[in-house]
Amino acid sequence: FFGIDFSYYWLHRMSHEVNLFWATHQTHHSAENFNFSVALRQGFLQHYFSWIFYLPLALFVPPQIFIIHLQMNLLFQFWVHTEIISKLGPLEFILNTPSHHRVHHGRNPYCIDKNYAGVLIIWDRLFGTFAAERKDEEIAYGLVYSFASFDPLKTQVMSTIISTCLNNTFTSFSLVII
Structure with a gap:
């Protein structure tokens, strides 16, 4: 359980911090x-690289156990995508809660690159990526720089990175963008 949750934290964090991964993850945000x-x-492209983050677990965790724990992790994350549930008292210190995940999805400056946890918020607290929801500031959702399209193909095909690379005259800089 801890290994899968720890791996998910790093997968999710890199999905925000590495442009190539963000290009597919931004659909969710x-x-x-x-x-x-x-x-x-x-x-849909996220599934083609997410396995890399779980690969070290293949040495220690039987496949059946891995699949069960991963599915439980993903089911838990479905539950945190809500505004209906407010704070959960002492559980806020241990678990990723709807309150923490609202911050993660916010585009307010204090929300950017925060709260990557799957189930346990301890990873964010440990690695300095935790931020609590503020009572005095309503969270605005969506991308900071949104693309002007509701076309599902355009949101999936990494058009922002491709257009940035094509508009760049320096090949080496195009690789840095990725």
Whole structure:
């Protein structure tokens, strides 16, 4: 359980910090409302690289156990995509809660690159990526720099990175963008 949750933390964090991964993950964050349906908005290309983060677990965790724990982790994450549930008391210190995940999906400056946890928020607390929801500031959802399209193919095909690379005259800089 801890290994899968730890691996998920790094997968999710890199999905925000590495442009190539963000290009597919931004589909999930492009929703300007926050509800259970947002959990289902996933980039289809993400599944082609996510296995890399779980690979070290293959040495220690039997496949059946891995699959069960991964599915439980993903089911838990469906539950945190809601505005209906507010704070959960002492559980806020240990678990990723809807309150923590609202911060993660916010485009407010204090929300950017925060709260990557799957189930346990301890990883964010440990690695300095934790931020609590503020009572005095309403969270705005969606991308900081949104793309002007509701076309599902354009949101999936990494058009932002491709257009940035094509508009760049220096090949080496294009590789840095990725």
